[in-house]
Structure formats: C-alpha cells, structure tokens
Amino acid sequence: MEVSDVLDRVKTGVNAFDELVMGGLPRGRTTVVGGTPGSGKTVFATQFLAHGITHYGENGVLVTFEEPPVDIEANMRSFGWDLPAWRKEGRLAFVDASPSASDEMVVGDYDLAGLLARIDHAVKTVRARRVVLDSLTQLFDHFIGDPKILRRELFRISSALKKSKLAVLMTAERNNEYGEITRHRLEEFVADNVVILRNVLHREKRRRTIEVLKMRGSHHAEGEAPFTLLENRGVVAVPLSSLRLEQQSSMVR
Amino acid sequence: MEVSDVLDRVKTGVNAFDELVMGGLPRGRTTVVGGTPGSGKTVFATQFLAHGITHYGENGVLVTFEEPPVDIEANMRSFGWDLPAWRKEGRLAFVDASPSASDEMVVGDYDLAGLLARIDHAVKTVRARRVVLDSLTQLFDHFIGDPKILRRELFRISSALKKSKLAVLMTAERNNEYGEITRHRLEEFVADNVVILRNVLHREKRRRTIEVLKMRGSHHAEGEAPFTLLENRGVVAVPLSSLRLEQQSSMVR
Amino acid sequence: MEVSDVLDRVKTGVNAFDELVMGGLPRGRTTVVGGTPGSGKTVFATQFLAHGITHYGENGVLVTFEEPPVDIEANMRSFGWDLPAWRKEGRLAFVDASPSASDEMVVGDYDLAGLLARIDHAVKTVRARRVVLDSLTQLFDHFIGDPKILRRELFRISSALKKSKLAVLMTAERNNEYGEITRHRLEEFVADNVVILRNVLHREKRRRTIEVLKMRGSHHAEGEAPFTLLENRGVVAVPLSSLRLEQQSSMVR
Amino acid sequence: MEVSDVLDRVKTGVNAFDELVMGGLPRGRTTVVGGTPGSGKTVFATQFLAHGITHYGENGVLVTFEEPPVDIEANMRSFGWDLPAWRKEGRLAFVDASPSASDEMVVGDYDLAGLLARIDHAVKTVRARRVVLDSLTQLFDHFIGDPKILRRELFRISSALKKSKLAVLMTAERNNEYGEITRHRLEEFVADNVVILRNVLHREKRRRTIEVLKMRGSHHAEGEAPFTLLENRGVVAVPLSSLRLEQQSSMVR
C-alpha cells in the first residue's frame, strides 16, 4: 500500500469539530477556512497550531501576510495560548511575509519560490508538522496582481506543502456569509477540504456557525453547527452527540 | 444505417441514475457533470470509470488537472474502488495534466493538441472505452487565458473525443446551486448531456440532489432526485420506481 | 400592392403553436427561438424543417455551428424524423459551419460573407424555402470576437436571409429562464419574431412552456403555454381552444 | 413673450394617452418611448405619425435603423395605417439609416452630421411636423462605439431636432420591465419627456401598461395605465375618466 492512500487525521483542538470530520483534518491535505472579517479564521487556525504543540508535540509554523506576529501573539493571549513561550522553546515559528518585511519586492512580480523556501526553512527549523497560512487572500491581493495566474500559484503552493506531508491550513476571506464563495472564487475548488465560518446578522443579532463544506475522501457531518468564541478556550462548538447526522435521512424529505 | 445514429447506452454504475436516463449515458457523446465544491463531481466521475472496469470490462482513462492521481486514489478508497490495482492491471490510466507536471508550458499559450495526444496515447495503452476529464474548468482556468477562444477549444476537445466513440464525462465547476450556470457559462450549452449535482443549504442543513438537465436525442426523467454519498458505494440515488415521472402530467398544472 | 406587405404564414408543425401565432410564422421574417440548455430549441427548429418537407414540399437548410449534422440526425430520429433520408432525397441540406470544418479561419476575423455564400448555395441546391441557424449564439461566440460589431452582423445576416423570402428561424442561448434576455442582449430586439422556450425548475420539478414574446405586424396569443417533448412527435403544445385568450380581458385586472 | 415658452400640444392619436398628458406631447421637445422587445414602441411611434397625417395634416418622417421601411409598412397595415399610400402622397417620408443602406460607413466613426442632414432633407421634402427615430438604441449600438461620446451625441441630436420646432419621438430599448432604466442608462435623463411601455409577465400571463414617467414643464397623470394592441386601432389605453388621478391623494397614505 502506498504512503498516501491512508488519511491520517490531525486533531484541530476544537473537540466538537474533530467529531464533525471523523477525527480531524487529513494530514498531507490542504484545508481552506473561509470567513468574513472577524469570523474567527485566525483564532481557529491558531488553535489548530496550539493544540498540536500542547497535546501532540507537533510543532507549527504560522505564515502571516498582514497581521504582524507580535499582534497575533497579543491577540491569542486571552485564549490562553502562550505563543511567545512556544516560539522561544522552538515549538512555533513565524514567517512574516508582510510587505514591510520584504521591501525589495515588486508588485505583480512576487517571488513565490522565495516564500516557499522561507516556509520550508521554518518548517525544518522547528521540525513542524502543522503549517498555517493566514490569509491566502492577503497573499494574492498583495503579491499576485494578475488574476490569470492565481489559480496556478494556488495549486503550486498547495502541491509544495502537501509533498512534505504537513497538515496545512489556509484561511481565505469571504465577502459575505451566503451566496458568493471566497473572494477569488477559486480557493474552495482547489482545496481538498473547505471549512466555512459564518457570523450571521439576523434581526440585529449575530450568530456564529461552522460548516464542513467538503472533505475529499472522507465522510463528514453536513450542515451548519453553532459555535462560540470563549475566553481561555477559543472556538467551542456543539459536541456531535447533540447534533443529529442528517445524511441517512436526506433521502426522505 | 450510419454508425452514429444509434444511441448506445453506457451504464454509469449509479443504478437509479441509469434509470433516470433510460439506461445510461450515450456513447460517443459528451456529458458535463456540474456542481459546487464538494458536490460529488469526482465521486460520480470515478464511479462511472469504476463501473465500466468492474462490470463491463470497459477500461478507463482519468485526466486530472489539479488533484494528483495519488490523492484521487486515496480519496476513492473509502468507496471501495481499488484504483491502484486497476492501474497496475492496465485497466485504468491516469493523465496527469497538472501545471507541475508540465513545467515548460506557458500561460495563455497551452498546447491543447499535446494534451489530446497524451489522452489518445493513454486511451490506446489501456484500450479505454470511457474517459473522464476532471475538471474542464480547471483546464480552462489554468491553460486558456483568453476567454474568446474558450468556446472553440471546448468544441475541439469534445469533437476529438467523440470521434473515437468513447463515452466521455467532463466535470465543471458551478459557483452556486441555482441561478447562474457553470463558471464559463458555456459548458452546459456545448455538451450533449448535462447533469447537475447540487448540495443545497437550507435552514442550516444540506441536501444533495442530482438532475439531468438535458440529454440530446433522448427522453429522460426531469427534475431533481435526492442522492447520498455512502461508504463503499459512492453515489446512491433514489430508484426510479419511487419517483413519479412528471412528464405526462406536466400539461396539467 | 407590394410583395412584402402581406404576411404569408409558414406552418411550424407544432399545431397548437401555429394557432398561437394565427396560422404560422411569417415568411420573409426572422424568428428567434431562445432558451436555456436543453430547453428544446433544436427540436423545435428541426420540427419546423421536418414539417415543411413532409407536409408542404418545402425543402430546408439547417446551418449548424457546433452540433455535427450526424449527431443532429441521430438525436432527431426518436422523434420520427428521418433526416438522412431527406438529405439523400435532396430535400434537406446541412451547412456545417463548425470550427473544425473551416480550419483556415481566424478568431475575430470571420468571413461572414463566406458563410452567407455557403448558405445561399445550399438553399439553391435543394431549392429550400425554410432555413434554420442553430445557434446564433454559437456563431457569435465562435467567430465574432468584438461585441461592437455583433449587432451589425446580426442585422446583415437577417437582411440577407430575408431578401430571399425564406422562412428563417434562428435559435439563441438564454442563461436563465426569467429576468435577463438572451446572452448578447440584442437578438430579441433585432428579430422580427421572438419565441421563448422555458424549462422552469420549481420545487425540484421541471415544467416546460412556450411563449410568443413578439411578432411584428401580427396579433398573437400572449403569455406562456405549457408543452411537452414526446417520442415520435416532438414539441406538443396545448391546443388554443383549451387556453383563454387573455388579450381582451387585460384591460380589467 | 418668446416663442418657446408655451407648450404647444401635439395629439398622439392614442386618445386616452393624450388625456394622461394633458392634451398631447409638447412640440419642440424630445420624447423617449422606452420598452422591451415587442412592447409596442414601433406601433406607438407610427400611430403618432399616422394621427398627424390623417387628422391634422401634419406630415411625418420616420427614421429607421434596422427595420426596413417595407417591413414597417407591412407590419402597420393590420392597424389600418396605409403607410405606402401616404408615402406616395408625399405626406410621409422614410429615412433608412440601416447599416446596409450606407455601406461606406465605419464602426465608431459615424457621420452623425450626415444623418441629421438626411433627416433635415426629408423633413423639408414633406414639410414634416412630426419626426420619429426608431430606435435610438439601434443608432447608438450600431454607429457609436465609444460610450463616452454617447451622451453628447444624444444631446446634439435632440438639440438639432428641437431647434426646428418639430414634435420628436424617439424609441429606446429596455432590457427589463422594472428596476433598470434604458440600456445606455442616459436616454431617460436627457429626454424632456419619457413614456414607458411595459409588457409584464405575471403567473404566465402578460399585461401591457403605459406610464408617463416624466414630462418637463407639465402636469400629467402618474402611474401605470393598462393598454392593449387592437386590430385596426393600434394602442388603445383606458380613458382618463375611468382612472383616478392619484396626485392630490398622494399626500395621504
């Protein structure tokens, strides 16, 4: 049997979510987490890294394109995640790919190979098993001016990261909760797995839900599950037992 | 009587679906299967190949543009389809047309003839009767920058494949469940047959349906039929007997 | 009285439809039949030719831009129309204007005069009285890259065909059932007559209707009439007697 | 008192409509009649000319851009208007500005001055008091490629025609019944008066209405009034007495 044909599961640390996806995100696959501003993409992605570090000894790399590492560290502190400590212990590495950090770069002529090399170097330095890119949309908006080559570059990044058998999670910006898909309309087709975080405004109230839109090669719970963002815990979703799996009953209306 | 004017039917392996289309997909015709991310396009297309191999001794060729063959093999394993075995037995061949596999190629100047030659070679190697292109949209997004020539190239591919009397199935990406047609808005007009896979979100639940939108030269059941994706079975639709054929009654409101 | 000011009616062979339009389509006028994929455009257009050949000794020319003649012949067989026989008897001629059939042609620089000459030659060869172009949209998408000259070319084709006092029917692709008009948004203004075929999805069922949107110089029934596609018969619409003419009552709400 | 500051009314021949606009269309002003395909724009415009000729001895000029004069003559016959006779008697003149009639012209470089000269000549020849341009949209789509100069040209045409104290009526194409305004979105702002013909599809039935959207310098009835197209009569609207004028009551909800 070949190495790749078993879907090795990676726990995200969002317990109820791991139940939704039959144990966790498949390793060696790309997962896109899409959402509107403030929907919880960065919290979810960081929790995924934090859980690897604290529960499984799986180190992580966090690639940022706009939010500086020092801000992410501050923002994640209230969830109980001590990123600076992990960083100092060599369990977490940042790749700061923000424009200010690479002054020589030119619009529309971005050296993607250079970024991949930097990520690769960070992965090797901390022997990372999990990688987060936050966010894909920022990468494309900043560095890749020509929409024609976007899909190809997205494919190349995914391919490069998958080759190293890493668990890869990429966030993507969505302009609204329903209807349209992600900004560049491609991310959700290219990724192996798609998770959507929603923050719906209804009659002046907000309601957050998480949905597994697709997971190639795997069964998963379908439909939206409510979640909340809690101090010292991060993303907390409803446990699977309290949700009915709709799949079997979907033949009947 | 000429060779082409009889619609020879090819069973897809989705039993209830074959009933919907009066026995199967016409050979020598192009079928487009459209759907949103995770709607089941790749599962449906692979099942079509798997059924030919295991039930009719009809070998197959699977042309991929983004999902690497090794991933598809892993993804299809849980449905009980042993693609690696078939590949080794010479009953299945992959054509990996992903960007990484053809480094020399240039954006907007894709050698479509080269792709057709590679497909043709694979078809001859395994003496294939069924061919899948997954997905057409990826082909166009990656390789054909100019939208003006899209329709013509789509026509050329279809013509070339139809000439060999193959049963051809091509997938296409749809941005949403209803309303708009496929991304490039042309695929559903150019194809001889169009099947739509939907994965509708309604009140936080998902519901999957399959519909035969058109089948040139043939009667077929009309409207959406529910289906589910099941472990070890793939696409499982409702048998025809449990659906009423709406055609005769469509004269009456 | 001049020759052109009498509207000579051409029966389409869709009996109930001919009643809707007070006897048939006016000769020497252009009719556009618009519809979504699989709405029945090609069936309707072929029935119009078939009826002329079998009932009135009016020979026909069918100009195709994508669907090869051999496929159309196969597709129409189940409706009971023996196109190959008529072709051999010199009562029907095809003009295959598909891209593959005219290799030397260049994108955006199509020799429309050449096409008109080929149609003219076919008309003369079989002494045709009826001509179908299936579809106009394919013609424009393939051969006429510049949208600015589209309206003019459409006008030129219509003028040329009308001069010969032929009954001309052209199909056009519509992207959805209601709301927007045809793809290029012009066909329905330029044509003398417009017929719309709809295939509406409502609560998972399909319902087909036909509507005469406009008919210059003639009264006609207004609103949608249901129809079905039947084996050995083609388009079968509801007879006029079972529909109430809404015109007189439209003053009252 | 200056000549222009009195609104001299021109009867359209649609009796109830003339009541809606307090006696008729103001002379020396431009009126745009907008509508979808088949909404009745050409019938309304021709009736306006016919009424002038038969009831007031006001001769007319009809400028066409696509529909050839001979077709318009045939189409209007069933309404009882004998255009060929009037043409022979020198009471009606056509200006055929269709592309075929002016072969030397170049796309996007149209000699508008030439068109105005031809119209002027026709006006003088028959001493016309009424002029119709059918349709403005065709003029702009055919001859004026650059949208930037559209508004200016529209202004120039209107100015030229208004200077001669003619009653000018121009038709314009609308893509749908409600929501959006005319195709180029400008006609309804530039014109002095705007009339909208609607042909609304509701529950598979059509209903025609006419509305005076604006009439600069004049009171007029507001809202939609139903009308029908009748053999030998043309546009027939509901008489004003059977409509309540909503203006005074519009202060109260």
Add this chain to the structure above:
Amino acid sequence: MEVSDVLDRVKTGVNAFDELVMGGLPRGRTTVVGGTPGSGKTVFATQFLAHGITHYGENGVLVTFEEPPVDIEANMRSFGWDLPAWRKEGRLAFVDASPSASDEMVVGDYDLAGLLARIDHAVKTVRARRVVLDSLTQLFDHFIGDPKILRRELFRISSALKKSKLAVLMTAERNNEYGEITRHRLEEFVADNVVILRNVLHREKRRRTIEVLKMRGSHHAEGEAPFTLLENRGVVAVPLSSLRLEQQSSMVR
C-alpha cells in the same frame, strides 16, 4: 469667532422642507439633490433660486449642462416663476455650459477652470447669493471622461463655490429609488448636505417623497416626507407639525 463656524440658513422656499432642516440650507455649504428622471430636481433647484429672488432679494445663477435656458424658462412658467423677467431685471443669470455652446471643447479634457470662471463672472454680474448646477452628473458624463479624476474635480468645484460664501445647490442623477446611491457613487459623500427626491412606483401608482439624508453640522428631521408638485407652487411638502420627529423615539423599538 471665525466667520465660517456659524451655519447661516438659506430658505429654499419649500416651506415644510425648511422646517425639516431647521430653517434652511446652510450658506457656504454644498447641497446635492439626487433623484431619478422626472423626480423634481430641476423644479426644486429653481424654486430655491426663485424664492431667493422674490422673497429675500438674493439673486441667483443657474448653470445648465443639457437643458437649454429657454426650455427651463418655459418649463418653470407653469409654477408661476417668471424667469425671463428676472433675467431681464438682472436678478437671475444663466450659464449655459451645454456642449453645443462651447464647440471648441474636447472630450476628456475639459477646461473646468474655464467653467468656474464663467460662473464667477455670472455671480459677479448679478451679485448672486445662490447658485444652482443642474446637473452635476451631466457635467461629469459630458466633460470628464476619466473616472479617476472625478472625485477630485467634484471636490475642486465645491471648494471654489464654497469659498465665495454662496448657497450652492447641485443636482445629481440616481438610477433607482433605493439601494444604489448616485450614478458616480461619490456625490453623496463629497457634499455637505444630501437631499433625495424619490418617485416610487408601487402597485402601478407613483408616490413622491423628499428626504434629508445628511446635513453636516446640523440636526434635521429624518426619514421620508411625502410631497407633491403643484401648479403655481412647485414642490409642496407636508408641514413639519404633521410629522412626528422620530429621533428621540429611535432608541426604543
């Protein structure tokens, strides 16, 4: 205290409207009046000038871009405003900035400084205190081809006019009643005050309303107030006393 920090009020002559805005429009500020075709923009703007002339001895300048002065004079006569008389008495001046009046001008290269000079000259000639530009959209559509410089030019015009402590009112075209803002989407942000005139079609009836969308530096009534256009009076809105001010109660649902 500096001169500019007191909001000196200018009465518009629409009595109830002046109540809505706590006494009138602030002098030295720009007000944009937006509306669809025929919504009453020109009537409102002229009434503003007329009232200044007849009640306060404040002379006015009316800058037109399409509607010739002579037409405006005719159109306003039925409201009882004798523009020609005022013009002759030197209380009103027109600046005719229509394309025909300035033949030498070039598309996309408009001499805005020249226009401002002409307005300035007219203001000085009649010692005007009130200025109307009807309409801003026409100015931009005609003369300023490049959308990139639109916002800047709009800013420059406003600045220039505000410097002279004039009461400035500019009209702007809106494509529909709700949803979208003005055509160029900028006018309503740049202006100090925004008034919207609506002419809503609901169940075949029209209803006119006026709304103060914003008024920088001032309290004002909020929401839509009905109005009508009356012979010899112009815009007549509902007096403030008959409207409840919704502001205080907006805290409670």
Add this chain to the structure above:
Amino acid sequence: MEVSDVLDRVKTGVNAFDELVMGGLPRGRTTVVGGTPGSGKTVFATQFLAHGITHYGENGVLVTFEEPPVDIEANMRSFGWDLPAWRKEGRLAFVDASPSASDEMVVGDYDLAGLLARIDHAVKTVRARRVVLDSLTQLFDHFIGDPKILRRELFRISSALKKSKLAVLMTAERNNEYGEITRHRLEEFVADNVVILRNVLHREKRRRTIEVLKMRGSHHAEGEAPFTLLENRGVVAVPLSSLRLEQQSSMVR
C-alpha cells in the same frame, strides 16, 4: 512580557460604546469606522478625539482629505466641542491633506511617505496620543489610482501608525447598509477592529445603529445597538446594562 501583548484600552467618550468593547479601543491598533453618507463617522471620530483631550489629557491629530478643518470645526460646534480653542491651545492639530492644499501632486502617483511625515510631524508637535484619518476612502479615491496597490498602502499606513503606539481611528465609506462591505472591500479585513454605523431606512423612517463587527484579541458585545446623535453630546448609545449579551445564549436557537 513584551510591550505589545497587553491591550491597553482607550476610552472613546461614547460611554455605552466603551462598555460594548470592554473598556475602549485597544491602543496601538487600527480601528475602521465604516458607514454610509451622514451615518455619523465624522461625529464619532471627533468625539473620540474630543474625549481624549477633555478627559484624559490625550492630545489628538485629525487628518482630513476633503472636509476642510474650518468646516469640521463649525460642524462639531453644535455638539459642544470647541475645536478651535483646542487647536489654539496646542491640544489638537489638523493635517489638511485635501487636493487643494497640495497642488503639486499628481494623480496615481501620490507621495504617501510625505503624508505620513506630515502626520508624524503633527503628532510630535502636539504630542498626540490619538489620531483620526477621515476618511480612508477619500485618501484612496483621490490619490491612489491603481487598485492593485491599495491593499499594500493601506497596510503600510496602518503599520506606520501602529508603530508609534497611537490609538488610530480611520473612517471608511460604505455604499449601503447591509450586504456589501466597504467600497474597496478590503478595509474591514485589514483593520484590527471594525465598527459599523448604520442609518437604515425602513418604511420611510430612519434608525441608527452601531455594531462592533470585529475586535481582534478581545471579547466584545455582538450585534447592533441603537444610537442617536444629540445636540451637545454627539453619539449617544444605549448603555450596556439595558442590552442582553447574546454570546452565551448563541449556542441555543
């Protein structure tokens, strides 16, 4: 512990709002306040500066791009804020970045570094702790023609201002109340905090609400809270105690 990982709160002066965001806006972070024309962006931003000056001895800098300082001073007077006095006392500084104030500048080639230098100079001059940019959209519309570099510049401005540990508030224009996000669609993703001011028209009445859409690294109340604009007080929102926090109950429908 590093300096940046504590979220130091800055009171806005809108009491109830500070409760919504757990004490105030985080210092060293960028906050975007988005809204339609007249929604209260400038009032909110000025109140933020005024409160710092009068209650905390935190001086402020107000960067304007269109509204001249003298107008803002006049507009804010009715809320009881004496900007001219503060300016003279060296507690408030304006940076007037309007086009007229920098004549030498060229479209699409704006010296952003120059603007940052001017802001920096003003900050140093008054030793400011709070900075307002009103509005970001005006900056981008005026000075940055190329949309491709917009996101990067927005990032650079934010980075530069955050480095100085200032409390930064930037306004942004929204085209409508719901649905679409800000004009350039990026501001709400780039900013650390997003506040939305709405001015909703419903059944001819307006209702104002304020919502904290996101606040990175901090809990906050979710959903819309009503507010009003009051003479001598500015933005007045409903105190937190009268709102139920919806977060805990969001798990239950």
